[in-house]
Amino acid sequence: MQALVFDKRLEYRRDYPDLAPRAGESIVRILLAGICGTDLEISRGYMAFRGVPGHEFVGRVVETSNPDLRHKRVVGEINAGCGRCVACLGGLTRHCPNRTVLGILGRDGTFAEFLTLPDENLRPLPDSIPDDAAVFTEPLAAAFEIFEQIHIGRNQSILVLGDGRLGAMVALALDSHSYEPLVAGHHPEKLERLSALGLRTTKSAPEGKFDVVIDCTGQADGFRGALERVAPRGTIILKSTAAAGAELNLAAVVINEIAVLGSRCGRFAPALEALAAKRIDPRPLIDGTRSLADGLEAFATAANPSNFKILLKPA
Amino acid sequence: MQALVFDKRLEYRRDYPDLAPRAGESIVRILLAGICGTDLEISRGYMAFRGVPGHEFVGRVVETSNPDLRHKRVVGEINAGCGRCVACLGGLTRHCPNRTVLGILGRDGTFAEFLTLPDENLRPLPDSIPDDAAVFTEPLAAAFEIFEQIHIGRNQSILVLGDGRLGAMVALALDSHSYEPLVAGHHPEKLERLSALGLRTTKSAPEGKFDVVIDCTGQADGFRGALERVAPRGTIILKSTAAAGAELNLAAVVINEIAVLGSRCGRFAPALEALAAKRIDPRPLIDGTRSLADGLEAFATAANPSNFKILLKPA
Numbered sequence: 001m002q003a004l005v006f007d008k009r010l011e012y013r014r015d016y017p018d019l020a021p022r023a024g025e026s027i028v029r030i031l032l033a034g035i036c037g038t039d040l041e042i043s044r045g046y047m048a049f050r051g052v053p054g055h056e057f058v059g060r061v062v063e064t065s066n067p068d069l070r071h072k073r074v075v076g077e078i079n080a081g082c083g084r085c086v087a088c089l090g091g092l093t094r095h096c097p098n099r100t101v102l103g104i105l106g107r108d109g110t111f112a113e114f115l116t117l118p119d120e121n122l123r124p125l126p127d128s129i130p131d132d133a134a135v136f137t138e139p140l141a142a143a144f145e146i147f148e149q150i151h152i153g154r155n156q157s158i159l160v161l162g163d164g165r166l167g168a169m170v171a172l173a174l175d176s177h178s179y180e181p182l183v184a185g186h187h188p189e190k191l192e193r194l195s196a197l198g199l200r201t202t203k204s205a206p207e208g209k210f211d212v213v214i215d216c217t218g219q220a221d222g223f224r225g226a227l228e229r230v231a232p233r234g235t236i237i238l239k240s241t242a243a244a245g246a247e248l249n250l251a252a253v254v255i256n257e258i259a260v261l262g263s264r265c266g267r268f269a270p271a272l273e274a275l276a277a278k279r280i281d282p283r284p285l286i287d288g289t290r291s292l293a294d295g296l297e298a299f300a301t302a303a304n305p306s307n308f309k310i311l312l313k314p315a
Numbered sequence: 316m317q318a319l320v321f322d323k324r325l326e327y328r329r330d331y332p333d334l335a336p337r338a339g340e341s342i343v344r345i346l347l348a349g350i351c352g353t354d355l356e357i358s359r360g361y362m363a364f365r366g367v368p369g370h371e372f373v374g375r376v377v378e379t380s381n382p383d384l385r386h387k388r389v390v391g392e393i394n395a396g397c398g399r400c401v402a403c404l405g406g407l408t409r410h411c412p413n414r415t416v417l418g419i420l421g422r423d424g425t426f427a428e429f430l431t432l433p434d435e436n437l438r439p440l441p442d443s444i445p446d447d448a449a450v451f452t453e454p455l456a457a458a459f460e461i462f463e464q465i466h467i468g469r470n471q472s473i474l475v476l477g478d479g480r481l482g483a484m485v486a487l488a489l490d491s492h493s494y495e496p497l498v499a500g501h502h503p504e505k506l507e508r509l510s511a512l513g514l515r516t517t518k519s520a521p522e523g524k525f526d527v528v529i530d531c532t533g534q535a536d537g538f539r540g541a542l543e544r545v546a547p548r549g550t551i552i553l554k555s556t557a558a559a560g561a562e563l564n565l566a567a568v569v570i571n572e573i574a575v576l577g578s579r580c581g582r583f584a585p586a587l588e589a590l591a592a593k594r595i596d597p598r599p600l601i602d603g604t605r606s607l608a609d610g611l612e613a614f615a616t617a618a619n620p621s622n623f624k625i626l627l628k629p630a
Binding site: 149232233238239248250252254255258264 | 553
């Protein structure tokens with residue numbers, strides 16, 4: 001099959017081996033896949049991943065032993081657990097120590113014609129969610145994960161740091177819960193597009209003022225910027241792994257009694273509900289759709305900070 | 316008056332200027348003062364502090380315009396706020412942006428014959444708390460601060476990382492609330508003394524297992540050790556500013572969705588209640604009492620990792 005494959009470098013292949021169905025897994029034909037920041041990092045060596053990257057998709061089940069999934073249009077949770085550990089038994093497959101993660105860890109991903117996932121990871125879609133909205137389910141679910149971790153009070157001020165893909169998803173998720181986040185970024189044209197979606201934006205957020213600061217910069221110095229802007233006893237939520245290895249001054253965390261909360265993947269259900277109810281329409285963030293054969297150009301376009309979301313359409 | 320004074324280096328002086336009473340402040344004769352890790356850091360240049368260090372004390376009011384404080388035996392909250400900002404008006408003087416901090420920031424401290432503090436910072440002591448227990452009020456209050464910040468479930472496993480002064484205070488505070496923390500450290504003789512106080516101890520804590528890990532190591536790599544030992548979705552509490560500037564991998568915080576909580580000074584009331592009710596007796600941790608004239612030797616003894624608490628007795 002056609003696929004984008006990373007092995008030291010990213011390349012387009014026509015002859016990538018077809019997938020063999022595994023017990024308890026279904027084969028899905030991919031209709032649309034989204035490129036996110038993690039994919040760009042993987043194309044630079046992150047996670048030492050080899051194989052087909054990509055974890056955002058909408059597809060149609062073409063081979064399954066589960067009658068409830070036959071021919072269904074689906075999205076899929078990306079963490080596949082062992083099913084036997086304490087995390088899996090407690091419903092937290094996302095934290096299974098033996099998990100594979102679609103296109104990130106030990107499992108080929110979505111930048112191909114087909115993928116496989118365990119049946120229990122697949123979520124049939126209602127007709128009310130079109131393909132080009134459904135493809136945002138995974139990043140939206142990651143944004144909604146914040147609400148599963150902490151309660152944000154209605155009187156608390158919220159700053160979303162970063163005007164990229166991640167910041168947009170987080171701001172839209174907050175907005176759909178009737179919060180009024182302020183989005184701070186450096187790209188006037190993107191801030192303008194976010195304003196057009198009804199979001200509050202700024203090019204320079206004041207220091208030491210915000211009860212909750214959500215770092216969506218995807219930059220190593222994002223944490224520092226968040227620390228500067230959070231109020232004493234406030235909360236910083238880290239939505240990106242980009243802060244790896246940065247030199248940080250945790251003394252300020254102690255002195256100002258800041259809470260720092262790591263936040264990663266979320267359950268799909270809240271995102272699907274919001275999309276089905278049209279409380280969120282992410283489609284204005286799409287900046288282009290490419291074939292797999294144009295995948296390298298698609299990655300370059302996605303890496304351009306002027307753009308939000310680039311999609312891949314295998315056929 | 317006699318005092319230990321830090322100005323590039325620590326020295327003992329007989330001729331330090333007497334204190335002038337300020338409006339709304341009382342003068343306190345110091346009966347006992349305790350040396351803590353922050354004092355050792357200050358003697359190495361931390362906070363660029365100049366003047367008399369020290370913030371743990373029990374004393375007697377010798378000059379005051381407040382009849383409720385006259386001749387009273389007291390301890391004192393160490394943060395003195397402006398009284399006008401949002402933090403002060405909300406009762407959080409500890410986070411006033413214009414605060415002075417006894418022996419740490421803009422205010423002479425406890426390693427002298429006398430100190431001054433605002434009247435509202437002073438807490439008269441019940442007779443049931445002897446001087447050598449009362450002198451532990453401030454570090455115990457800092458330990459109890461954890462309970463003002465988060466709720467720890469009864470079924471959660473708690474690891475206290477570090478067998479020093481700070482670890483002992485935190486473990487005793489948890490023990491007084493009927494939690495059963497495990498204290499991990501590298502000093503067999505100190506672990507033995509903590510065991511004798513009824514605490515669970517270990518020389519090597521397993522990785523990835525604890526719901527709550529409290530970093531009391533006072534070491535720059537304490538955070539790394541805490542990250543290794545906390546379970547996915549667990550909480551790390553940072554009780555020391557020593558992690559300043561360490562190179563950290565925050566990617567693990569995001570991937571494992573860890574909550575990191577900075578924790579500093581606490582209100583005195585919970586600590587005074589525990590001491591008055593004899594739920595905590597910290598006196599077995601005292602490893603020596605010195606005069607101010609022997610202050611430099613006292614600092615060296617306090618810096619010896621075999622010791623817990625060294626006290627200074629001005630007269």
